[in-house]
Amino acid sequence: MSAAAARKLRPRNATEDAILAAARESLVEDGYEKLTIDGIARRAFTSRTNVYFYFKNKRGVVDRLVQQTFAEMLVAGAPYLDGTGDPRRELRKALGRVVLVVNRNADILLLVARLSGAEQALPPEWEPYIRRFVRAAAGRIRRDQERGVAPSDIPPGIAAQALCSMVERHVILEVLREGHSVTESVRVLSELWYRAVYLAPPTASPPASPSR
Numbered sequence: 001m002s003a004a005a006a007r008k009l010r011p012r013n014a015t016e017d018a019i020l021a022a023a024r025e026s027l028v029e030d031g032y033e034k035l036t037i038d039g040i041a042r043r044a045f046t047s048r049t050n051v052y053f054y055f056k057n058k059r060g061v062v063d064r065l066v067q068q069t070f071a072e073m074l075v076a077g078a079p080y081l082d083g084t085g086d087p088r089r090e091l092r093k094a095l096g097r098v099v100l101v102v103n104r105n106a107d108i109l110l111l112v113a114r115l116s117g118a119e120q121a122l123p124p125e126w127e128p129y130i131r132r133f134v135r136a137a138a139g140r141i142r143r144d145q146e147r148g149v150a151p152s153d154i155p156p157g158i159a160a161q162a163l164c165s166m167v168e169r170h171v172i173l174e175v176l177r178e179g180h181s182v183t184e185s186v187r188v189l190s191e192l193w194y195r196a197v198y199l200a201p202p203t204a205s206p207p208a209s210p211s212r
Contacts, residue, residue, distance in 0.1 A: 016054050018044040020068060023061045024108065032062070032111055059115070063125070066112050069105040070129035074136070076101050081136040087144060087198055091190040095167070099186055102171055130168065134160045141197055151200045163193050 022043030026035050035058050041048045055061045080087070080094035102109065112125075138160035144150040167189055 015044075015046060015050060016064075018046065019051055019054060019061065020065055023058075024065060027062070027065075027111065028107060032058075032115070035062075062108070062112060062115070065105075065108050066126070067129070069101065069108060070126070070132075072101045072105075073098050073129075074132060077133070077136070081133075081140055083140070084143075087140075087149060088190070088194045091193055092186060095190045095193075096186045099171075130164065134164050137164055144198070150198045153201070154197075159197055163196060166192065 019040060022040045023035065025043060026039055030039075037048055037051050037055075037058060040058070040061065041051050044051070051061075055064065074081070076097035077094045079097070080090040083090040083094075134157075138156040141150060141156040141159055145152040145156065170185060170189060
């Protein structure tokens with residue numbers, strides 16, 4: 001997923017951006033139960049009609065905030081997903097940036113997980129965004145296999161699915177459920193990804209000759 005494609009998920013104009021910013025502030029200060037279309041309109045210095053032009057209801061505003069967060073995460077992952085250089089360095093840089101986005105938006109993500117009744121797993125409505133990550137990661141792995149940087153004995157799609165699931169699970173446990181920063185985990189996660197994709201399996205040593 002390129003940065004240009006991810007930009008399509010961002011706010012369409014200044015009015016929508018102001019509405020989303022107002023909703024974010026209200027959610028942080030007052031919570032979802034007190035969030036209202038009237039309150040969003042007042043904070044955004046716009047009319048209720050304008051808010052309803054962009055969003056059907058307050059849940060639609062929150063869902064758009066999640067969409068915006070995933071757009072930021074896709075752009076943050078670009079050093080690896082769109083990269084062509086040293087995969088180990090680009091992995092750590094990209095994963096570190098993605099984690100920063102998750103930490104910055106943890107309140108919104110956790111709120112949506114609660115609303116979806118999916119605190120122990122990713123909400124099902126996030127699946128389209130996760131698939132974008134998997135496709136982008138599979139594309140990078142495939143390109144690296146083709147240029148001889150990574151062994152080609154593991155299908156890129158399966159590798160990407162498994163490794164993205166590893167990162168997702170860690171984010172759920174450490175950020176969304178426990179509220180921990182996973183900055184220290186970036187090195188471990190990126191190193192596990194690198195070793196799984198880029199290190200060739202050891203070759204078996206020939207059997208030792210029987211002693212006489």
